[in-house]
Amino acid sequence: MTYLIVSSKLGVVGDLYTPAEGINVEALLFGGFIVEQSTPKTKKSAKTNTEPNEE
Amino acid sequence: MATSTYLSNPLVTVNAVDMTDQCSSANLTRVIEALESTSFGKTARVYVAGLENSTLTLTMYNSFAASETYATLAALVGTSTTVKIKPTSAATSATNPESTLTGCYLETLPIVNAALGSLDTIDLVFTGGVYSVAVA
Numbered sequence: 001m002t003y004l005i006v007s008s009k010l011g012v013v014g015d016l017y018t019p020a021e022g023i024n025v026e027a028l029l030f031g032g033f034i035v036e037q038s039t040p041k042t043k044k045s046a047k048t049n050t051e052p053n054e055e
Numbered sequence: 056m057a058t059s060t061y062l063s064n065p066l067v068t069v070n071a072v073d074m075t076d077q078c079s080s081a082n083l084t085r086v087i088e089a090l091e092s093t094s095f096g097k098t099a100r101v102y103v104a105g106l107e108n109s110t111l112t113l114t115m116y117n118s119f120a121a122s123e124t125y126a127t128l129a130a131l132v133g134t135s136t137t138v139k140i141k142p143t144s145a146a147t148s149a150t151n152p153e154s155t156l157t158g159c160y161l162e163t164l165p166i167v168n169a170a171l172g173s174l175d176t177i178d179l180v181f182t183g184g185v186y187s188v189a190v191a
Contacts, residue, residue: 007121008122009072009073009074009127010073019071020071020137022135022136022157022184023071023136024130024134024135024136026130027127027129027130027131027134027136028071028072030126030129030130031072031122031126031127031129031130032121033122033126033127
């Protein structure tokens, strides 16, 4: 899980946040200091439905 | 006579959040519990070092605004965290050492301490944890 800083009281807003030892990450999330960064999902290739040739 | 002037202006972080602008008093005391080892034949009590049990006591202005006191502390009560303090906001050095309590416990959190005509201030005590000091 990666986190983004959203409060300048924690660091530079927009930077990735790596918790140091002993840091309570849940409290930072609760307080709105960081947000979870969703990892981009790899897109599946589009399905191509081929209609059966009924000729 | 003091050989240097030190105006209290420490940098305080609680759970990595800079709380300096809400803090008006900070008192870090390193405590290593004394275990008595006096035996028969001694004429004075003697002690050996026990477990370390340091404390950091902070006085803070209470604020319910975003990213301020309550937002920082609300989810910390009853848990362990890391607090840091150094004499000034200058770079950490031998003359500006940064003290850290890693894994210290916040037992109580005053929610409101209101009095007519006064700012709401709260006292916090972080207990225990591993003490370390950085000089670079």
